[in-house]
Amino acid sequence: MGAFNREEGVTASSRIYDTLRQELVNGRFAAGEKLAISSLKERYGVGLSPLREALNRLAAYGLLIQENQRGFRVPRLAREELDDIADMRRELECMALERAIERGDAEWESELLAVAHRLKRADETPEKVDEWEAMHTRFHRTLVAPCGSVWLLRFIEQLHDQFDRYRRLAPNVPDVRRVLDAQHGELVNLALDRRVQAARDLMDDHIQRSYEVALGSFS
Template sequence: MSKRRAPEVAPETGSPRTLIELVYTRIRDDIVEGRLAPGEKLRIEHLRLRYGIGAGTLREAVTRLVSDALVETEGQRGFRVTPISLQDLADLTELRLHIELDALRQSIRLGGAAWRTQLQRAFEALDGCAITPQNRKQWEALNTHFHEVLISGRPSAWTLRVWRVLARHGERYRRVAIALLPTQRRDVVGEHRQIYEAAMDGNEARAALALEAHIRASYDLLARDGSLPAQAAMRSTGPLRKALHYDGSAT
């Protein structure tokens, strides 16, 4: 049986093709980047004012976000942004590890020269982008692309589909960690380099250990800090809300 070739992964262009996709992307980014708060009610009439889009289009976009688990339904009361909690982050972290470590090992085993070439390009682009407030969005896109390429050597469309949803939630918590713990410094550049070099060397065990430590780092920082609620709350309040600078314009 011949090996299936893993599809080449292209970075996201940020150019939605339809109005619904455009609105979906804007609301999704506002949730992930912290402009819409965890637990925030998403009233359609207020979203119309915020985004300047009709109610029907907004409902379709918000419904797509329910599928991504970034928005929850409240029965007959409408929608709210999915809350965050340490328990949720722990669950997300373990699921990411379950999927990504196996996919990384298989990528190293099956990816071949084409995969390594793509991984080299993704790493060099990420490594050349400084992490600053001004280019945070660009860095996040390159970071997501690097992690996606890492697991793309395994020819599984479903793995990538599920991973993309998890990656959005991972970015959301990563931004929370940055906002809550501005003085905490991680050597993220060094972490990426360790993963990259082990993968390029074909060392599955070393690459998996480096990736596991990298994925667990955000959880470990937030668990030690104690600012996140242990379980999901209806709405973020107090120091957490202040630290994340939520503007409240959708309430």
């Protein structure tokens, strides 16, 4: 029974971690907001132990700040932090893309084409935005997946989550969104053609345009 309870606790902690991580990235909680443990327990229907474990993991990941004896708080937004995140995305994601293009096989090419097609067909309306965001994340992960470095992929995933905290709070800019959507298809074509430098240049521009949108989170 003890082993079963531990397993159940791990499952509950993982579930609440995934849910809270997504809601923090989506801006469900205000920047700087202190999280009330009692409210979270009730909202997610989870016990104190798995909830605290999930909160500790999110603090280690950088999506929460743990305050001594005072619980957990959502990080505030800072222009300097966004600048740093965007710079690191350009460095690491362009590096990963170059490696992925050099190492990607036919199976990767097929998967990349498939996920790009689904992203293109995804609905960006407010009612379906969560589905679009999930597919958008999957596209970027697939693009760099064969880079050959687990740690590089982990760092990129963490940077994406931190970047998206800002981007999803910013107003929608339809003209820029159309350019970014078109660039997804261009990135696929360049990757399949193994045009490394052109792909790196386009990824750099893609991140820069997204960064300019994310700056709207401060307006």
